[in-house]
Amino acid sequence: MDTAPDTAPVSPWTVAVLGPGGVGGLLAALLSRAGHRVICLAGEDTARTLSRDGIRVSSGRHGDFTARVEADTELREPVDLCLVTVKHTALDAALERVPPRFVRGFVLPLLNGVEHVAALRARYGTEQVVPAVIRVESTRTSAGVIEHGSPFTEIDVAGADADRLAPLAAVLDAAGVKTRTVADENAALWAKLAFLAPFALLTTRYRLPIGGIREEYPKELAALVEETTAVSRACGGPGDAAQVLARYDAFPAQSKSSMLRDAEAGRPLELDAIGGAVLRAAGRHGMDVPLATRLVAELGDGATAASAG
């Protein structure tokens, strides 16, 4: 188990966390525990709860602890780092809470998908926004209560200037988040999306965990991975379909995508950010992705195996 780091980094940062949910709440608590000043940005009820109770984390990896954080409904001062950890479906509304004039350091979006980076850069500037991906399984069970289930919390931050990103990586690392700096942002974002999209689309469409998909829909799984890895290659990402399938084979049979968990809970799906982004990228490159197109359309119509009969 990884407990609190022994020493705080040289100088504490002021960090805003937009969307203190499964991902944001975990990182807010870890950064606060590491000695940074953390301001969570959320709706009124959540902000009040977090200001009063802090964030309680339950984690085999990071330990069980409660971290004090500040919380507000909007950012009112400059920060060194702003984590963007809302779901894509809430992004536009949430960004109203972060006026660009207060973003003087890094903006680190950890959403799944690829297209949010351009939207954030248009608002906050190209240099400020550092594309990144996170590998973690973390759930907000109620406001300020986080269950972290994965034995890892890993972030890849992407950018050609590794020296500029080094302090950011050091702050995250010292808080217990294993952080790598990678040069190629397209490779980083598409590696995640090409892997995630088939898992999300198929498990949600058929309301089955990965084991059920492997058993009942192996041809669709293989075909969809072929489509998404081909799009990834066209976009400058990795594209080894066999490698992606081998990773799915290693998943425990009961593994569910977060899109399936959202569907089961009746929450909005990140369908456009995940499936829609694959279709738009395919379109830009003149590629046919018939299976992805069908699944996105069916899910957009609200179809699931249960409701489609």
Ligand SMILES: NC(=O)c1ccc[n+]([C@@H]2O[C@H](COP(=O)([O-])OP(=O)(O)OC[C@H]3O[C@@H](n4cnc5c(N)ncnc54)[C@H](OP(=O)(O)O)[C@@H]3O)[C@@H](O)[C@H]2O)c1
């Ligand atoms: N969770 C994971 O393990 C995981 C792993 C890898 C990647 N991701 C990606 O990370 C992103 C975040 O996922 P998540 O699971 O952390 O989502 P989540 O648990 O639903 O958290 C999102 C947070 O955003 C807040 N929010 C919604 N609208 C807001 C607004 N207008 N202003 C401020 N805050 C707002 C929500 O607050 P309320 O609850 O009060 O609505 C919630 O706390 C997604 O793109 C997801 O695909 C998640």
